[in-house]
Amino acid sequence: MAFYDSLFNAFGLREWCDASAGSAKMTMASLLAKTNPDAADEGPLLPFPSMDELYKACPSFPQSREFTAGVEEAFLNAKDVLKTVLDPLTQPLSWLLEGALFIFLAAPWWIVVPLILLFVWYVCRSVAVTTFVTVSFVFLAFIDHLDAALQTLAIIAVCTGICIILGVPIGIAMAKSNRLQRSLLPLLDLLQTLPTFVYLIPLIFLFSVTEPKLYGIAIIVYAIVPVIRLTDLGIRLVDQDVVEAANAFGMSSRQKLLGIELPLALPNIMAGVNQTIMMSLAMVVIASLVSAPGLGVLVLRGIRNLELGVGLIAGLGIVLLAVILDRVSKAAIARVSTDQTFK
Amino acid sequence: MVNSPKIEIRNLYKIFGSDPKTALEKVKAGMGKEALLNDTGHVLGLQNISIDIHESAITVVMGLSGSGKSTLIRHINRLIEPTDGQVLIDGEDALLLDQDELRDKRRTDMSMVFQKFALLPHRTVLDNSALPLEVRGVSKSERHAEAQVWINRVGLGGFEKHYPYQLSGGMQQRVGLARALTSNSDIMLMDEAFSALDPLIRSDMQKLLLDLHVELKKTIIFITHDLDEALRLADHLVILKDGAVVQQGDPQSILLTPSDPYIEAFVSDINRARVLRVRSVMTPMDKKSKYAGDVSPSDTLESLIARAEGDTSFKFRVLDGEEPIGQIDMQDLVKALVPRVSEAVQQHL
Secondary structure, eight states, rough: OOTTTTHHHHTTTTHHHHHTTTSSSSOOOHHHHHGGGOOOOOOSSSOOOOOHHHHHHOOOOOOOHHHHHHHHHHHHHHHHHHHHHHHHHHHHHHHHHHHHHHHHHHHHHHHHHHHHHHHHHHHHOOOOHHHHHHHHHHHHHHOHHHHHHHHHHHHHHHHHHHHHHHHHHHHHHHHOHHHHHHHHHHHHHHHHHHHHHHHHHHHHHSOHHHHHHHHHHHHHHHHHHHHHHHHHHHHSSOOOOHHHHHHHOOOOHHIIIIIHHHHHHHHHHHHHHHHHHHHHHHHHGGGGGGGGGGGHHHEEEEEHHTTTHHHHHHHHHHHHHHHHHHHHHHHHHHHHHHHHHHO | OOOOOSSSEEEEEEEEESSHHHHHHHHHHTOOHHHHHHHOEEEEEEEEEEEEEEETTTEEEEOTTSSSSHHHHHHHTTOOOOOOOEEETEEGGGGGGGGGHHHHHHHHHHHOOOOOOOOOTTTTTTHHHHHHHHHHHHHHHHHHHHHHHHHTTTTTTTTTTTOGGGGGGHHHHHHHHHHHHHHSSEEEEEETTTTTTOOOHHHHHHHHHHHHHHOOEEEEEEEEEOOOHHHHHEEEEEEEEEEEEEEEOOOHHHSSOOSSSSHHHHHHTTTHHHOOOOHOBBBBBSSSOSSOOOTTTTTTTHHHHHHHHHHHTTEEEEETTTEEEEEEEHHHHHHHSOOOOHHHHHHOO
């Protein structure tokens, strides 16, 4: 006898319950109970009326495994539609990632590395940072990890670029409309709190694991949040007196946005970009589970094959990349901010 | 001034809150500011303001903080939309302009100077000053040339390449002034433009503004909470209290005949000798008198006292150019220096 038998009896549902007795799937627990009938205990004094507990009293009641199965089925039913819409939309992302990976690897190191160093110098104009980046690259190349590091960098570059292209306009729109901000904030909160592995699950069903866009989307969705948030914040924080002056002199919305709001919000937007870069690095390592190339693959190999050295050295490489990306973007923020010190 | 006013403000009301239209009915039916706030939660910003602002004159709107003066000036260029009333600029109702027309009006016909300067922190002095022309789409070389003229005029030559944060408050406001002048508009709105500056700098800026006014003859609306500043600058003085006009007119006459205790209290601690001028106190010539000398109608009483060395037995002849227009008796002068204080104010003091 199950605990909730009397409940179903009281509502006069006994007949409905017993109509489908024995048709449900066997669970592991009931199988064990069958082979060892003595061990079947009474259970707790007052079991929580969960789906499984109610099922015990009434075989017509769905088990919780049917709930999970239902979610899965719903997703699989929607999959085809989603795929026909998303596949062509996201195809350029695959091309971009493939292209970037190809360029970073096909070009000889003595072209790629100096180009990267030039870029670093251009954005931060700091001897110390550029020297640090040079030394790090020489070290990575010396221990034969340059290719993997460049692959990781290529993916981050593409994904961060797309995050900025999508995120800044979204942030601007949010700053201009309180309603949009109110409706988007919960979504951004969700994206930021969802565990990174969970992103991958629906994506694996939607796209083939061999396609680069699978990890591309996972990285972008995960990393785009800070650039949206900080663009929104930056524009809202622009001194309202200055905006009023712009209005008083008859500036159009476009002139205000390009001439005042974006330049004044730039330090905040750059802080968002810095966060976005760091988050894409975090995700690109996890995305090695779904065939993202780079240092993450080596870390994964270290875990899977218990190759301690491989895993640790690749981890060190990731740390180096993280420090490089952080220093360079922070130096760029500092340069932008001193260009327009606000008092 | 017989010509029609440059700007006419007619029965202007502004009520802040969620349902200003309903609140407006109540205010028009006679509900006061506090009652409105307590009953409906609406704030009465301005009530029934009517002011004529004449071309090429400095109109000063004075009031304490919360009197609605900054709200009022923002109605002229519609940074704030009124609840009810009219603002006529050159006879045309500014409230009927659509967004594009309004933007054009702001670009060409009016400029503004702000209490907190409101300069663009990421632009140089030159680019800040050139802003009004940039907005209109004037080419870079042309707008820089024009801005340079006004930067030099406000005494900032040599600072073109500086950023606002590198300048002192007084210099920043000179940039604000240069920016307004570069726009070459007829109307200049000045919202507590000198209030954030220390007294010496403020005095310099007032002199600069008066010099510029003599030279350019712009229509200036100047907001201030400082009576000394108001009296120094004003051709026409408007005194606001709780969003309503208490008294307006020639500053000298407001000083001599304050219309209510609020203004009496305001003007009672002013150095009247420095503000009042001969023309406000002079009497018609009586032909028999002997004159100790000739004075101009715009001389301050203070300068006369200095000339008479404190002796009250003298009389002076008042000459407007070559023509005698009146006389001034030192005894009348001394009487004029005594502020008229009603009993209500005396108790208050």
